[in-house]
Amino acid sequence: MATDYAIDVHGLVKRFGNKTAVAGVDIQMPRGEVWGFLGPNGSGKTTTIRMICGLLRVTEGTGQCLGYDIRKDAAQIRELTGYMTQKFSFWTDMTIRENLEFVARLYRLPHTRQTVDETLETLGLTHRQHQLSGALSGGWKQRLALAAVTMHDPKLLLLDEPTAGVDPQARRDFWDEIHHLSLKGMTVLVSTHYMDEAERCDRIVYLAHGEKIIEGRVPDVIDRSGLLTFRGEGAGVRRLADDIKHEPGVEHVAYFGSALHVSGRNRAAIQAAIDKHPTDDVSWNEVRTSLEDAFIALSAEAGEDKRVHA
Amino acid sequence: MTGLFRSFGRIWAVFMKETVQIRRDRLTFAVMFGIPIMQLILFGYAINMNPKHLPAALLVEEQTPIVRTMVQSLRTSDYYDFVMQTDDPRETGDLLARGEVAFVVSIPSGFTRKLVRGERPQLLIEADATDPAAASGAVAFAQTILTDALRHDLKGPLASLAAGPPPFDLVVHQKYNPEAKTSYNIVPGLLGVILTMTLVMITAIAMTRESEQGTIENLLAMPVKPIEVMLGKILPYVVVGAGQTLLILLAARILFNVPFIGNPWILFLGVSVFVLANLALGFTFSTIARTQMQAMQLTFFFFLPSILLSGFMFPFRGMPEWAQTIGEVLPLTHFLRIVRGVMLKDTSLAQLQAPILALCLFTAVAVSIAMLRYRRTLD
Numbered sequence: 001m002a003t004d005y006a007i008d009v010h011g012l013v014k015r016f017g018n019k020t021a022v023a024g025v026d027i028q029m030p031r032g033e034v035w036g037f038l039g040p041n042g043s044g045k046t047t048t049i050r051m052i053c054g055l056l057r058v059t060e061g062t063g064q065c066l067g068y069d070i071r072k073d074a075a076q077i078r079e080l081t082g083y084m085t086q087k088f089s090f091w092t093d094m095t096i097r098e099n100l101e102f103v104a105r106l107y108r109l110p111h112t113r114q115t116v117d118e119t120l121e122t123l124g125l126t127h128r129q130h131q132l133s134g135a136l137s138g139g140w141k142q143r144l145a146l147a148a149v150t151m152h153d154p155k156l157l158l159l160d161e162p163t164a165g166v167d168p169q170a171r172r173d174f175w176d177e178i179h180h181l182s183l184k185g186m187t188v189l190v191s192t193h194y195m196d197e198a199e200r201c202d203r204i205v206y207l208a209h210g211e212k213i214i215e216g217r218v219p220d221v222i223d224r225s226g227l228l229t230f231r232g233e234g235a236g237v238r239r240l241a242d243d244i245k246h247e248p249g250v251e252h253v254a255y256f257g258s259a260l261h262v263s264g265r266n267r268a269a270i271q272a273a274i275d276k277h278p279t280d281d282v283s284w285n286e287v288r289t290s291l292e293d294a295f296i297a298l299s300a301e302a303g304e305d306k307r308v309h310a
Numbered sequence: 311m312t313g314l315f316r317s318f319g320r321i322w323a324v325f326m327k328e329t330v331q332i333r334r335d336r337l338t339f340a341v342m343f344g345i346p347i348m349q350l351i352l353f354g355y356a357i358n359m360n361p362k363h364l365p366a367a368l369l370v371e372e373q374t375p376i377v378r379t380m381v382q383s384l385r386t387s388d389y390y391d392f393v394m395q396t397d398d399p400r401e402t403g404d405l406l407a408r409g410e411v412a413f414v415v416s417i418p419s420g421f422t423r424k425l426v427r428g429e430r431p432q433l434l435i436e437a438d439a440t441d442p443a444a445a446s447g448a449v450a451f452a453q454t455i456l457t458d459a460l461r462h463d464l465k466g467p468l469a470s471l472a473a474g475p476p477p478f479d480l481v482v483h484q485k486y487n488p489e490a491k492t493s494y495n496i497v498p499g500l501l502g503v504i505l506t507m508t509l510v511m512i513t514a515i516a517m518t519r520e521s522e523q524g525t526i527e528n529l530l531a532m533p534v535k536p537i538e539v540m541l542g543k544i545l546p547y548v549v550v551g552a553g554q555t556l557l558i559l560l561a562a563r564i565l566f567n568v569p570f571i572g573n574p575w576i577l578f579l580g581v582s583v584f585v586l587a588n589l590a591l592g593f594t595f596s597t598i599a600r601t602q603m604q605a606m607q608l609t610f611f612f613f614l615p616s617i618l619l620s621g622f623m624f625p626f627r628g629m630p631e632w633a634q635t636i637g638e639v640l641p642l643t644h645f646l647r648i649v650r651g652v653m654l655k656d657t658s659l660a661q662l663q664a665p666i667l668a669l670c671l672f673t674a675v676a677v678s679i680a681m682l683r684y685r686r687t688l689d
Binding site: 016050053054055056057074075078079081083085087088089090091092103106107 | 530
């Protein structure tokens with residue numbers, strides 16, 4: 001039955017004029033899971049999310065969201081989804097309470113006052129409820145937005161880069177809340193640039209240039225990239241980076257903190273590349289390829305942006 | 311010296327940036343040139359401070375060569391356009407009340423006989439003085455026009471009549487505003503002007519603010535229909551409009567002593583439809599403009615002809631045909647007929663049917679356009 005999927009879309013295409021933003025994306029996302037939506041800026045993540053929740057008309061393709069046709073039943077989909085925009089889009093000239101009250105009334109939630117009281121309590125914003133939402137810090141704005149879009153208890157939660165520009169502690173709290181909602185049965189699709197967040201997802205979908213490049217569980221995605229990674233640590237790694245990058249068999253070189261990761265698909269070739277630049281103060285050992293390594297490789301593989309631009 | 315040079319360099323940088331931004335905002339650019347052109351045309355061609363060709367009705371109870379001469383002279387004077395002739399005073403009274411004619415010229419039966427006998431019969435001109443300016447020219451010249459015309463006819467045995475005072479007695483009734491007070495005309499009109507300006511502007515901004523601040527994305531993602539958004543946004547301003555109306559009516563009474571002789575409920579109905587028409591228009595503007603700035607410009611672009619072509623500042627019937635046609639499209643034109651009619655003339659609901667229906671039609675069209683243009687998506 002199609003309704004086993006929270007999101008079930010095929011060949012989604014979105015064109016703005018003659019510019020293609022999304023070039024045929026398929027997503028079959030089961031209910032109750034938390035999926036990560038990854039990809040570089042401009043890869044079509046936001047556009048795809050907006051098509052799913054009826055904010056943008058679909059140019060081509062078909063699909064269902066919670067069993068409703070995304071082309072025809074936008075009204076029903078809106079009732080059942082919560083969409084948190086990338087940019088804070090609540091009313092900055094209204095207080096926290098007024099914003100929540102507006103949302104509660106719009107969804108016709110019973111006992112507005114009580115519902116809002118409870119939400120404020122859960123948020124820990126009761127003492128600041130009469131502050132203008134525009135005066136909140138980035139982290140609190142995100143929490144307010146999450147609370148507002150989940151107040152009507154949606155079946156599906158679409159979060160567009162919810163933690164961009166938020167401090168690490170707030171990010172952690174935010175993700176705890178997402179898992180908490182997931183445990184209550186909410187399906188969550190969240191776009192992000194953070195690898196640690198991607199690793200907390202059941203499955204990830206990676207977009208580049210408006211196309212789906214890969215989809216799967218985190219370890220599978222890493223395995224499928226077929227990459228091997230060596231990690232070099234020590235004071236001398238900075239001098240090595242530029243030289244090793246151009247050695248044959250080395251696909252990419254990236255810093256992880258102060259360490260250097262050298263990745264490729266052939267163990268012997270990487271080994272040879274490292275041996276060619278012997279340094280006393282750097283120690284090398286093979287490590288498990290990280291998701292970020294896999295993505296850098298995937299992005300490079302996806303190559304040039306083939307979409308037509310105006 | 312180098313400090314000055316550097317300063318010029320920076321001024322140049324800002325100048326170039328501003329030029330780029332002005333070019334990018336097409337609507338602003340169009341408004342900057344559209345407004346002066348509109349002003350030139352309206353002030354240059356449409357507005358006439360000494361209006362001629364005002365519609366008039368003729369109430370004649372006898373047809374004699376002398377009467378014909380007199381009527382003909384008024385007609386050729388360019389001041390009076392006789393749109394109808396009758397011998398039924400009820401008919402002319404109705405025309406005057408509805409504002410379809412500015413004058414009624416009445417020549418009673420027996421006029422010629424009395425004139426020939428030298429009894430100086432009365433000739434009556436009733437002028438709609440709700441707009442004193444419109445009536446003044448035509449009334450002022452009537453005596454001269456008629457006397458001059460008769461001079462040719464009064465020959466032979468009648469020559470003696472041509473010599474003395476005019477052989478007839480011209481009676482002018484400044485109807486509805488006997489003292490010809492300008493404030494009687496302006497203050498009720500001001501009610502319409504103020505409602506137009508504030509309500510169109512406020513609603514025009516209301517929706518563009520959502521787009522400009524990005525909150526539109528949130529609004530669109532929530533289950534609320536366009537008509538629900540429109541009504542929800544407009545209704546608070548209906549209350550604002552009611553407050554403004556009350557304020558102006560009180561001021562009209564207390565400060566300016568403008569009479570209110572008609573039925574307040576008819577005015578209430580008129581104001582209600584007019585307020586809705588303006589709010590619907592403002593909402594339509596807000597679906598066209600992308601920024602609050604553009605919404606303001608559109609409002610101003612609409613406000614200018616509303617003031618000039620509606621009959622608020624200048625006599626409506628004194629304008630050329632094309633300007634009157636444009637004026638008929640503006641809600642203010644119809645509202646002025648209602649408000650002046652009710653307050654000064656005690657016009658009945660039946661007589662105000664046309665302007666009220668016109669306002670309803672305007673509202674319906676504006677709402678339809680707004681609903682068609684309202685974006686349900688971010689496309």
